[in-house]
Amino acid sequence: MMPSHRLAAAAILATASALTTTTPKQRLRSRLQPSKDELLCDPQSKEPLAVKAQYFNGVTKKTYQSPTATYGTRFGFVDLAEAKRPRTAREIADELREQIIGRTAAQRVQEDTFRNPFVSFLYERGWRDSFKRSGFPGADEEFAEVEELFGDALSGPGADVVLDMSCGTGLFTRRLAKAKHPDTRVIAADYSESMLVETKRRLDEADLSVELFRVDVAQLPFNTQSLSAVHAGAALHCWVQLEAGLEEIRRVLKPGAPFFATTFLVGAMGTDSLPKAVRDRGYRFFTVDELEKLFVEAGFVDVVVRKEAPACAVITCAAPSSAPSPRSVEEWRAACDEEVVSFYDFGVRM
Numbered sequence: 001m002m003p004s005h006r007l008a009a010a011a012i013l014a015t016a017s018a019l020t021t022t023t024p025k026q027r028l029r030s031r032l033q034p035s036k037d038e039l040l041c042d043p044q045s046k047e048p049l050a051v052k053a054q055y056f057n058g059v060t061k062k063t064y065q066s067p068t069a070t071y072g073t074r075f076g077f078v079d080l081a082e083a084k085r086p087r088t089a090r091e092i093a094d095e096l097r098e099q100i101i102g103r104t105a106a107q108r109v110q111e112d113t114f115r116n117p118f119v120s121f122l123y124e125r126g127w128r129d130s131f132k133r134s135g136f137p138g139a140d141e142e143f144a145e146v147e148e149l150f151g152d153a154l155s156g157p158g159a160d161v162v163l164d165m166s167c168g169t170g171l172f173t174r175r176l177a178k179a180k181h182p183d184t185r186v187i188a189a190d191y192s193e194s195m196l197v198e199t200k201r202r203l204d205e206a207d208l209s210v211e212l213f214r215v216d217v218a219q220l221p222f223n224t225q226s227l228s229a230v231h232a233g234a235a236l237h238c239w240v241q242l243e244a245g246l247e248e249i250r251r252v253l254k255p256g257a258p259f260f261a262t263t264f265l266v267g268a269m270g271t272d273s274l275p276k277a278v279r280d281r282g283y284r285f286f287t288v289d290e291l292e293k294l295f296v297e298a299g300f301v302d303v304v305v306r307k308e309a310p311a312c313a314v315i316t317c318a319a320p321s322s323a324p325s326p327r328s329v330e331e332w333r334a335a336c337d338e339e340v341v342s343f344y345d346f347g348v349r350m
């Protein structure tokens, strides 16, 4: 066997010769070769996404392609909520009409409020702080709890990918990026384009680099069991398809991985004085029991919903661990009566 210092020298020589024997054009071509991102999938079909780089006038632009759709980048984020495709004038007019008169009351309040650049501008300039009146502890106190729950899933060597879901202006994204293990990939995702632009601006200001994705929580572009931890601050009441969103988060978390969320309870912002029919046309406000049921039904375990008076809920839970719970003797007896049970079921291997 070759000694290690010779191996290292051989590797350096090989790299040096590759650098000198390949032309800049060849190096650029190899950088533009399609690659696969093990984390990402098509949000709708869940097929793998190939990442393709294209070079225009000194700028490299990436596209993300599945067999059925192509997604692109804009304003510093990857848009995995809407596929890129050429549109006819008729389709553009239809889309415009849909945006102006076709949105439901829930979509207007829960989604469109935050797609307004003025709201994104105001969000960390007083809007988020006003949540304290409903019992929200405040970003620093909330993040201390997030760090405690995530532990090694954020700062340990095994922490692969941590997601700040519905990141808003990135107030938790920045904290996650500072607290993470050096090898951990922090991802910030939101449906609002203007929130993502504000997140990017604030990350750049803080000299932090985080990947930004536009996504709909009800159709996540991440592979099953690929994330080490998920945070969703003050967001559940904004998700139009809340049940689908919770199921998606459970799907993408690794077995046993933690999920931390905060949201508003009934009574926040004086809403208990409104008739339910009116309340239901805006944000969704919950009772503690309702939240527990939603999380359990989405498949989470260790669900704890804590009320912070007067109307904030702090939720901690985890994705179920993959190991099936061992059957008790009684369960085995019942199984032997009801189904075909083989030696294999008892772990016997020939």
Ligand SMILES: C[S@@+](CC[C@H](N)C(=O)[O-])C[C@H]1O[C@@H](n2cnc3c(N)ncnc32)[C@H](O)[C@@H]1O
Pocket (backbone or CB within 6 Å): 110, 111, 114, 115, 128, 165, 166, 167, 168, 169, 170, 171, 172, 189, 190, 191, 192, 195, 215, 216, 217, 218, 232, 233, 234, 235, 238, 239, 240, 241
């Ligand atoms: C009140 S802000 C929360 C921001 C931040 N996480 C925090 O703790 O303050 C709620 C965010 O949810 C986002 N949102 C609403 N609907 C969404 C959806 N379907 N998918 C992803 N994000 C969504 C909004 O764009 C908004 O940025």
